[in-house]
Amino acid sequence: MESLHFSSSTGEHAVLITRVAQRHWHALEDDRVVGRGEASPRPDGRIFLSIDAWHREVFDQLAEAMLPDLPRPLYTVVDEADADLTSQWERAGFTTRRREWEYLVPTDPQVTGLGSAFPPSDVTVVPVGEAQEGPLRAVDRVIRDEVEATVGWHEMPTEILVRPDGDTVVDPSKYAVAAQSDQYVGLARVVAFRQPRIGLIAVRSDLRRRGIARALLAEVLGSLHRSGHPAASAEVNESNAAALALFEGVGARRAGSNLELVLR
Numbered sequence: 507m508e509s510l511h512f513s514s515s516t517g518e519h520a521v522l523i524t525r526v527a528q529r530h531w532h533a534l535e536d537d538r539v540v541g542r543g544e545a546s547p548r549p550d551g552r553i554f555l556s557i558d559a560w561h562r563e564v565f566d567q568l569a570e571a572m573l574p575d576l577p578r579p580l581y582t583v584v585d586e587a588d589a590d591l592t593s594q595w596e597r598a599g600f601t602t603r604r605r606e607w608e609y610l611v612p613t614d615p616q617v618t619g620l621g622s623a624f625p626p627s628d629v630t631v632v633p634v635g636e637a638q639e640g641p642l643r644a645v646d647r648v649i650r651d652e653v654e655a656t657v658g659w660h661e662m663p664t665e666i667l668v669r670p671d672g673d674t675v676v677d678p679s680k681y682a683v684a685a686q687s688d689q690y691v692g693l694a695r696v697v698a699f700r701q702p703r704i705g706l707i708a709v710r711s712d713l714r715r716r717g718i719a720r721a722l723l724a725e726v727l728g729s730l731h732r733s734g735h736p737a738a739s740a741e742v743n744e745s746n747a748a749a750l751a752l753f754e755g756v757g758a759r760r761a762g763s764n765l766e767l768v769l770r
Contacts, residue, residue: 600767613731618756620724645690
């Protein structure tokens with residue numbers, strides 16, 4: 507594998523950067539691993555980088571070794587509160603592409619005001635875990651095509667990915683849906699870990715502004731509240747005014763933010 511030698515600021519031991527696999531690099535100082543770098547291709551084709559180093563200079567050395575061998579653009583995600591890490595990526599040439607606000611969303615309908623959030627009379631909300639897989643995949647495809655034709659799927663949260671087969675529905679049991687006649691027109695995905703996470707709420711473009719997204723959010727949060735979860739988390743792109751209004755309108759508060767950085 508390829509190796510590069512760097513001098514150490516302490517003058518005691520040189521740092522050896524070795525590409526140990528196609529997408530992995532190690533930094534060694536006196537036979538100790540003092541840093542690791544990884545390039546992770548996402549199913550949507552973008553490459554995201556991570557570097558974990560003991561010292562700032564080792565981070566810089568790993569970046570210097572990795573970047574020339576990788577195709578542009580390259581991406582990474584950092585906690586905006588971690589100013590040191592953000593500055594390290596900026597020294598490597600990365601710039602901010604977008605910000606995602608991390609929200610903490612209450613689930614109690616007495617707090618959110620969603621106890622009376624009903625869908626339009628011609629729409630029915632199907633609870634989490636009861637969606638039929640075929641219609642779910644159909645509306646998922648329609649919504650993805652609409653997003654791709656407008657802002658582009660790359661503006662969706664980084665955890666919402668398209669797999670090589672074009673599928674984004676990994677587990678149908680995680681979805682609540684909105685049904686009109688014999689088809690689904692909206693969906694919401696929730697993953698109930700220790701801190702439940704709302705990964706996506708989306709409605710077909712021709713049926714927006716009718717309260718369907720609010721009704722889906724009411725179903726998801728109400729289900730979590732009945733299961734004993736006092737709050738859920740959600741990430742919202744700062745440029746998505748409708749989503750920001752939806753979550754802030756139910757009492758969600760900002761708990762942090764992540765930056766997606768890019769090197770072009």
